[in-house]
Amino acid sequence: MSAAGRLFFALLPPPDLQAELGRLAVWCQRRCxxxxxxxxxxxxxxxxxxxxxxxxVDVVRRAAAGLRRESFGMNLDRIEFWPGPRLLCAVxxxxxxxxxxxxxxxxxxxxGVVTLxxxxxxxxxxxxxxxxxxxxxxxxxxxxxxTEFCLLRSQPVGRDVRYSSIDAWPCA
Ligand code: 3AM
Numbered sequence: 001m002s003a004a005g006r007l008f009f010a011l012l013p014p015p016d017l018q019a020e021l022g023r024l025a026v027w028c029q030r031r032c033x034x035x036x037x038x039x040x041x042x043x044x045x046x047x048x049x050x051x052x053x054x055x056x057v058d059v060v061r062r063a064a065a066g067l068r069r070e071s072f073g074m075n076l077d078r079i080e081f082w083p084g085p086r087l088l089c090a091v092x093x094x095x096x097x098x099x100x101x102x103x104x105x106x107x108x109x110x111x112g113v114v115t116l117x118x119x120x121x122x123x124x125x126x127x128x129x130x131x132x133x134x135x136x137x138x139x140x141x142x143x144x145x146x147t148e149f150c151l152l153r154s155q156p157v158g159r160d161v162r163y164s165s166i167d168a169w170p171c172a
Pocket of ligand 1: 008043044045048117119124125126154
């Protein structure tokens, strides 16, 4: 049986893109303060599930495995400031129908098993948390071809978090 925890579905960039975005996060942090997301934690959240018990995790994994999945490409084009949570994010300029559909399919698949927070899907990659000031930042577009999605566990480590992959499914 799967272990429980605070779980979410996400796309993980390949390590070279994680490293590139991690460098961008550190560059932004020098201009804006706050806390840069570590390269290995760089992700795009598809659906946040919250705190699950082991039985729920197994049902959620089976539901994800049963979905029809297609690979898709995207460009991360620019940096956006989210004032509420004081985040700095890399975002695509174009809508991402495939990622939006995958997020919606995951939401439908786990409905009845998990009580989901109402937050709608908004494609973003968090670079900085608790930003202190809005310095001048920009990025060159980065291309990403998403070929799998993952179920991740978030665990607190001191004042930071560590994400570990529980399962992953290819998008073919
Ligand atoms: O780093 P991002 O924003 O992509 O914002 C949280 C983070 O995503 C989001 O889940 C990811 C892993 O923690 N998250 C945390 N609490 C949430 C909530 N209550 C949430 N998303 C929606 N509702």
